[in-house]
Amino acid sequence: MDGMDAVIGETHYEDVMTDLINLMNGLLWGSVLVYLLVGVGVYFTIRLGFIQFRHFGHMFSVLKNSRKADTAGISSFQALCTSLAARVGTGNMAGVAVALTAGGPGAIFWMWLIAMLGMATSFAESTLAQLYKTKDDDGNYRGGPAYYMEKGLGMRWMGVLFSVFLIIAFGLVFNAVQANSIANAVISAFELPKTQIHIAVPAFLRSLMDSTDSGNIVIIKESLMIGCGVMMLAAVVIFGGIKRIAKVAELIVPLMALAYLALALFVMFANIEKLPAVISLIVKSAFGLQEAASGGLGYAIAQAMINGIKRGLFSNEAGMGSAPNAAASATPYPPHPASQGYVQMLGVFMDTIVICSATVAIILMSGEYVPHGEVTGIELTQAALSSQVGGWGGIFVAVAIFFFAFTSIIANYSYAETNLIFLEHNHKAGLGLFRIFVLGMVVFGAVASLPVVWALADVSMGLMAIVNLIAILLLSGIVIKLAKDYNQQLDAGKVPTFDSNDYPELKSQLEEGIWDQNKK
Numbered sequence: 001m002d003g004m005d006a007v008i009g010e011t012h013y014e015d016v017m018t019d020l021i022n023l024m025n026g027l028l029w030g031s032v033l034v035y036l037l038v039g040v041g042v043y044f045t046i047r048l049g050f051i052q053f054r055h056f057g058h059m060f061s062v063l064k065n066s067r068k069a070d071t072a073g074i075s076s077f078q079a080l081c082t083s084l085a086a087r088v089g090t091g092n093m094a095g096v097a098v099a100l101t102a103g104g105p106g107a108i109f110w111m112w113l114i115a116m117l118g119m120a121t122s123f124a125e126s127t128l129a130q131l132y133k134t135k136d137d138d139g140n141y142r143g144g145p146a147y148y149m150e151k152g153l154g155m156r157w158m159g160v161l162f163s164v165f166l167i168i169a170f171g172l173v174f175n176a177v178q179a180n181s182i183a184n185a186v187i188s189a190f191e192l193p194k195t196q197i198h199i200a201v202p203a204f205l206r207s208l209m210d211s212t213d214s215g216n217i218v219i220i221k222e223s224l225m226i227g228c229g230v231m232m233l234a235a236v237v238i239f240g241g242i243k244r245i246a247k248v249a250e251l252i253v254p255l256m257a258l259a260y261l262a263l264a265l266f267v268m269f270a271n272i273e274k275l276p277a278v279i280s281l282i283v284k285s286a287f288g289l290q291e292a293a294s295g296g297l298g299y300a301i302a303q304a305m306i307n308g309i310k311r312g313l314f315s316n317e318a319g320m321g322s323a324p325n326a327a328a329s330a331t332p333y334p335p336h337p338a339s340q341g342y343v344q345m346l347g348v349f350m351d352t353i354v355i356c357s358a359t360v361a362i363i364l365m366s367g368e369y370v371p372h373g374e375v376t377g378i379e380l381t382q383a384a385l386s387s388q389v390g391g392w393g394g395i396f397v398a399v400a401i402f403f404f405a406f407t408s409i410i411a412n413y414s415y416a417e418t419n420l421i422f423l424e425h426n427h428k429a430g431l432g433l434f435r436i437f438v439l440g441m442v443v444f445g446a447v448a449s450l451p452v453v454w455a456l457a458d459v460s461m462g463l464m465a466i467v468n469l470i471a472i473l474l475l476s477g478i479v480i481k482l483a484k485d486y487n488q489q490l491d492a493g494k495v496p497t498f499d500s501n502d503y504p505e506l507k508s509q510l511e512e513g514i515w516d517q518n519k520k
Contacts, residue, residue, distance in 0.1 A: 041117025103307025118318025143328025171416025176445025227446025
């Protein structure tokens with residue numbers, strides 16, 4: 001009886017844990033974050049004078065001079081590529097497919113909308129990250145939400161809370177998600193055998209991995225080998241530090257993004273006659289017009305909104321507080337914090353409006369999409385592309401997802417490293433152990449189905465976003481001042497330059513020596 005009671009107690013504990021995580025996810029994504037993300041996006045869009053539309057062309061102008069850097073920082077282009085490396089991954093290929101099957105084509109409309117509003121939010125958080133950046137013990141620029149919470153708001157506890165959420169989500173779980181997508185895509189594309197290996201693990205670990213075996217978990221040997229390969233490649237980059245991460249991202253991300261967009265354009269032009277119908281389907285589904293006759297209007301709109309906004313945030317990360325960690329590492333040109341706001345606004349646009357839309361075009365124009373169908377995620381994207389270009393389409397997606405997800409792993413790690421340094425003040429031994437643990441999670445993610453852990457990552461990501469959105473709202477006055485200063489200089493025909501002497505109220509908050517060299 002004692003053994004039976006233990007099993008019942010263990011099962012009850014697992015069920016309670018799962019129910020609690022699902023309850024938090026439902027609360028966060030079903031109400032709180034939807035309103036907060038949209039509300040903050042609208043607020044900054046209005047307060048910044050519709051900056052993402054009014055200065056759309058200026059984003060590209062800033063990019064022209066984005067290759068400049070100094071010994072302490074990476075270039076603005078490298079910062080953009082690093083943030084795109086984290087953004088462009090499973091969210092763009094697998095995530096879009098999941099949003100389509102779970103929320104219908106209408107989810108794409110809400111994904112677009114949250115991206116357009118999120119561009120203003122991204123401007124705010126990245127500008128603040130640049131303003132409050134510091135130098136670490138190695139002389140490299142570091143910064144992000146944790147730093148502007150401590151320096152700008154005087155709330156280190158808030159920065160600590162944010163850092164913990166980010167390290168859990170980006171440093172650990174999201175890297176497991178990326179590795180899982182790489183393994184599944186490679187096995188599917190190259191039709192590798194799935195050789196099963198049975199391994200005995202503790203009951204708690206079995207519960208996280210959703211194992212139904214009473215004493216073992218079953219893993220696929222090929223997934224393990226792929227995971228180990230990805231881990232070794234990631235180790236070479238991760239142990240090289242943030243500048244090596246930036247250089248790898250600068251090399252890989254533009255090439256893969258252009259190749260993927262070229263293939264998507266081929267599919268779109270090959271099916272150009274379907275384009276009006278696809279756009280009409282997205283808009284009608286967004287407002288439940290397709291379901292109105294059947295009485296499912298409210299539910300259809302809610303599902304489209306929740307899935308679109310959730311996947312949109314997972315993909316472009318606007319307002320989440322992740323990209324500012326890359327923005328703070330840059331040597332900006334023009335030498336003004338707001339210039340990084342423009343660069344990262346472009347990142348949101350590129351990620352969701354351009355690359356995610358490429359996946360949408362491939363899936364909806366292929367005829368492979370089935371509402372609430374069983375085929376979803378990366379398999380749906382592979383099937384859609386293969387139906388258009390032949391069998392090599394699935395292989396191309398596997399290669400693309402490998403590079404996109406691999407660069408996401410190393411960029412996610414760089415974000416986590418910055419926040420670990422915030423917590424530990426650059427403790428070298430702790431950093432080394434953390435790197436090993438991150439690499440272990442890559443292997444773990446490649447072999448495991450992790451529904452509970454992934455749900456926990458959604459909770460962590462949601463809490464992270466809430467903490468960051470509250471912080472940038474509290475610091476919104478500074479964002480408005482910086483944007484106004486930048487644009488007044490731009491309108492006067494000057495190269496916008498930040499002079500800390502113009503902001504005596506901020507002097508005590510800024511890292512000594514970071515901005516002192518700038519004179520207008």
